Amino acid sequence: MRGKTDPKVLVAGAGPVGLSTALTLKERNIPIEIVERDDRPGTHSYALALHPRTLDRMRHWGVADKLEAFSVPVRKLVFCDHEQPRYSLDLTQVPGQESGLLVVGQDHLETALLGPLEAAGVPIRWSHRLAGLKQTEDGVELELERLMEGMSGYAMARLEWQVDKEVSGHASYVVGADGHFSMVRRKLGIEFPKVASTQSFAVFEFKTNFQHHNEARIVIGDEGVSVLWPLPGGYCRWGFEIAEAAAEQYSRDKDRLFMQVGSQGYHVLEAEMLEEMIRHRAPWFDGSIGSFRWRMIVRFEKRLAERFGDGRIWLAGDAGHLTGPVGMQSMNIGIGEGEALAHILADLVEGKGDGKGLQQYSEQREREWKALMGLSxxxxxxxxxxxxxxxxxxxxxxxxxxxxxxxxxxxxxxxxxxxxx
Ligand SMILES: Cc1cc2nc3c(=O)[nH]c(=O)nc-3n(C[C@H](O)[C@H](O)[C@H](O)COP(=O)(O)OP(=O)(O)OC[C@H]3O[C@@H](n4cnc5c(N)ncnc54)[C@H](O)[C@@H]3O)c2cc1C
Incomplete structure (x- = not known):
């Protein structure tokens, strides 16, 4: 990674934000490299709706067609209380939102975004963790660790990632799109304070015959917010906000290999609890509850980085902000951040920018997130x-x-x- 083939920009993290950042840089013909500590793209739906602006970007990158087979369009948001639907917002009538939302799992999105990068020969180092970085006058010195599966030495042997090799490198700039526990953010010493209270959700994806009419339903009541998304193939996702105590064991880590289909002994994930929550919070839901595809509890903290970077190292996506899941803001706004940052860095690499663009990027990120989180x-x-x-x-x-x-x-x-x- 050292010498003539040094990337101008190293992107840490091959989540939706890192991949979008890389695609924009590639379009600008900037030499890049992606490092991802996992050995493959995500394998779950996670964030599953694309905003119209994100969909435009997918069309621009030529990947929208690939998403179609795995997607459901959503044209209405129906706000409900615990008794009935109360207000239907027709997105096609909202200026700028006419194309509605496209429900597509994050796993399909990540796979689709990888297509044009691989076709263009962009180097992606899977199973490589960015472990250290230091700014110098002309760039950033990098420490990478190559990971491989090994067995732990505990009484009960289990597979875990071990460092197989250490690699050093150099890049002119680094984008930290390395998610909520961003190593890049921590190495820069950037505070990531909690700015609002944490929400926890019990999430169920199951087969159903519910007639969704291309609507997503948002239920607001005493227990919090619940959301119903139609999924392709006759599935749906229900997410019910639950008390923090029921969720404290869980983290937001992406478990890429482990398919959680059972309730794992957590009462709130049992089928009877789902029935109970539907009876109480959404009695209008008359769909069947068929086979479960995925059940889990996930905590959504609300955090905002005190700044989005320094010098030659900048953040985008969950590395800089965390918010609740219902509006699918984190991933969609994050993709826009990656694109904006990529253009600023491309200008700098081409000798066009003066560095003020990066400061403005950081300020704009703060302005946008404070508004969306209801702080400003x-x-x-x-x-x-x-x-x-x-x-x-x-x-x-x-x-x-x-x-x-x-x-x-x-x-x-x-x-x-x-x-x-
Ligand atoms: C279970 C679950 C359910 C979710 N549901 C919703 C939802 O309903 N609505 C919603 O809006 N959002 C949801 N999210 C959040 C959504 O997935 C994130 O907002 C989105 O993934 C952010 O994208 P990102 O690219 O910024 O970060 P990530 O997708 O987290 O990608 C970061 C990448 O960086 C890699 N990485 C981390 N550290 C390093 C390192 N040191 N070196 C190299 N690579 C590294 C990680 O392996 C990962 O692939 C959910 C998340 C989870 C885990």
């Missing part, structure tokens, strides 16, 4: 607001598939007022 903006009732929306305006803000740019159009369509706070 809020929605409130105005004349003509449907009472259910008015009394839940703060939770609706965090559940919208919105960005800072599209918030005013969503507010108008919902007859809510958007104001600074």
């Amino acid at each position: 903006m809020r929605l409130k009732e105005r004349s003509g607001t449907e009472p259910f929306l008015g009394s839940n305006a703060d939770r609706i803000l965090k559940s919208l598939p919105a960005s800072l740019d599209s918030l005013p159009a969503f507010a108008k369509a919902l007859k809510l007022e958007l104001e600074s706070c």
